[in-house]
Amino acid sequence: MMSEVKLGAAAAVPPKQGALKWRRYISSPLLMTGTVLVALVSLAALLAPWIASHDPYALEAMNRLKAPSAEHIFGTDNFGRDVFSRVLYGMRVSLLVGAAVTLIAGLIGLVVGLLSAYYALCDHILMRICDGLYAFPSILLAISIVAIMGPRTSNVIIALSIVYIPSIARIVRSAALVVKEKTYIEGLRAQGAGPVRIIGLHILPNVLSPLIIQASFIFAVSILTEASLSFLGAGIPAPAPSLGNLLLDGKNVIFNAWWMTVFPGICIILMILGLNLMGDGLRDFLDPKMKKKQVFGKKQPQRVERSEQK
Numbered sequence: 001m002m003s004e005v006k007l008g009a010a011a012a013v014p015p016k017q018g019a020l021k022w023r024r025y026i027s028s029p030l031l032m033t034g035t036v037l038v039a040l041v042s043l044a045a046l047l048a049p050w051i052a053s054h055d056p057y058a059l060e061a062m063n064r065l066k067a068p069s070a071e072h073i074f075g076t077d078n079f080g081r082d083v084f085s086r087v088l089y090g091m092r093v094s095l096l097v098g099a100a101v102t103l104i105a106g107l108i109g110l111v112v113g114l115l116s117a118y119y120a121l122c123d124h125i126l127m128r129i130c131d132g133l134y135a136f137p138s139i140l141l142a143i144s145i146v147a148i149m150g151p152r153t154s155n156v157i158i159a160l161s162i163v164y165i166p167s168i169a170r171i172v173r174s175a176a177l178v179v180k181e182k183t184y185i186e187g188l189r190a191q192g193a194g195p196v197r198i199i200g201l202h203i204l205p206n207v208l209s210p211l212i213i214q215a216s217f218i219f220a221v222s223i224l225t226e227a228s229l230s231f232l233g234a235g236i237p238a239p240a241p242s243l244g245n246l247l248l249d250g251k252n253v254i255f256n257a258w259w260m261t262v263f264p265g266i267c268i269i270l271m272i273l274g275l276n277l278m279g280d281g282l283r284d285f286l287d288p289k290m291k292k293k294q295v296f297g298k299k300q301p302q303r304v305e306r307s308e309q310k
Contacts, residue, residue, distance in 0.1 A: 031281025037274025041267070045091040054082035056089045056241045065257045075259035077249055083259060086241035087267055093242045094223045094271065097157055101222040104161040105168055106215045112165065113172025113207070114199055117180055127173070130166035138163045142225060143234045151237045160225055164218050171214045175207040209286040216279035220272045227268055243268055 044051060054072070060080030068075045074084035112130070115122040133141065145159035179185065180203065188198055229235030230244025231251075238245050243264045250260025 028281045028285060030277045031285055034274045034277030034279070034281055037270055038278055041091060041271050041274060042095060044088060045095050048085075048088035048092055052082075052085035052088050054085045056081060056085040057239060058082070065253065067257075068259055074263045075257065077246075077260055078253060078257070083246070083263060086246060087243070087264055089241040090243040090246055090264065091267055091271070093153070093236060093240065094226060094268075097153070097160070097226045097236075098219045098223040100157045101160040101164060102215050102219045104157070105164040105218060106211065108161070109165045109168025110172050110207075110211060112169040114176055114203065116169065116173045117176030118195060118199055118203070123173075126169070130169055133162070133166045138221075139225060139228060142229060143232065146229065146234050151234060153236055153240070156226060156229060156235050160222050163225070164222065168211065168214055168218065171210050172207050175210045176203050179203050179206045213279055213283045213286065216275055216282055220275035220279070223271055223275075224268070 058081060060076070063072070063076045063080040064078055066072055066076040066080075072082050072084065074082070074087060077083055077086070112126050116126045117123070136144075142156075142159045142163050145162060146155055149155040149158065185198060185202060188202065226235055227242070227244035227247065230242040231248050232244075233248065235244050236242035246264040247261055250257060250264070254261050
C-alpha cells in the first residue's frame with residue numbers, strides 16, 4: 001500500500017516549466033506553421049549569395065523576358081536579369097527593413113508607452129503627438145517623410161519607424177496602466193520604491209507579452225508597406241532588388257511576362273502569412289487566459305489519496 005502511495009505522489013509531480021512550454025509551443029498549429037514559414041523565408045534570404053544562380057544586377061539583353069526554364073527557374077525580367085536571384089535578394093531587403101523598423105519602433109514605443117502610463121504630464125504630451133501621427137494614413141505619412149528625406153533604404157526605415165511608433169506606444173501604455181493600478185504597486189510606493197525600480201522591475205516585465213505580439217504584426221505590416229512604397233516609386237531606389245521594385249517592373253508586362261509579378265507576389269504572401277500566423281500563435285501562447293491545465297488533451301495524473309487505499 002505504501003509503495004502505491006509513493007508511486008501516486010511521484011506521478012503527481014508536474015513536468016518542468018521549460019518542457020511544458022515547449023510542448024505548448026509545438027502543439028500550437030498556428031505558431032508552428034508561422035515559425036516554419038518565417039524560418040524558411042529567412043533561411044533562403046540569408047543564403048541568397050549561395051542559392052542565387054545568377055548575379056541579380058547582371059544585364060543580359062539577349063535573354064529579355066524569358067519564361068521560366070532550367071537555366072532561369074523564375075524567368076528573366078525586361079533587362080535580362082534573373083528573377084529568382086532578384087527575388088532572393090529582394091527578400092533580404094524586405095526582412096532587413098522589417099526587422100529594423102520593428103526594433104526601432106518597438107524600443108521607442110516601449111519607452112513612450114511606459115512614460116505615458118506612469119507620468120500624467122508625459123501622457124498629455126506624448127499621446128497627443130501619437131494622436132497627431134494617427135490622423136494621417138500610414139502609407140501617406142510614410143510617402144511624405146520619404147519624399148522629404150529622399151528615397152534611400154535608411155530613410156524608408158526611419159519613415160516606417162515613425163509611422164508605427166504610436167501603435168506600439170498605445171499597446172504598451174494600455175498594458176502598463178493596468179499593472180500600475182495593482183495593489184502591489186501601491187505597496188511598493190508606500191515602501192519608498194522609486195519610479196525607475198517600479199517601472200523597470202515590475203511594470204516592464206508585464207508589458208513584454210503584448211509588446212512581442214504587436215511587434216510580430218508590425219514586422220509583417222512594415223514589409224507590406226515597404227513593398228507598397230517601392231511599387232509606388234517612393235521606396236527602395238532602383239536597381240536595388242526590392243520586392244516592390246520587382247512588382248513595379250512587371251506591371252507593364254504582366255500579360256506577356258506573368259512570372260515577373262507572380263513570384264515576387266508569392267514571396268510577399270508567404271512572408272506576411274508566416275508573420276501573421278506567428279503573431280496569432282504568440283498571442284495564444286503568451287496570454288495567461290489561454291493556458292490550459294491539460295497537455296496534449298491528457299489530464300495530469302492525480303495523487304493517490306490514503307483514504308482511497310484503505
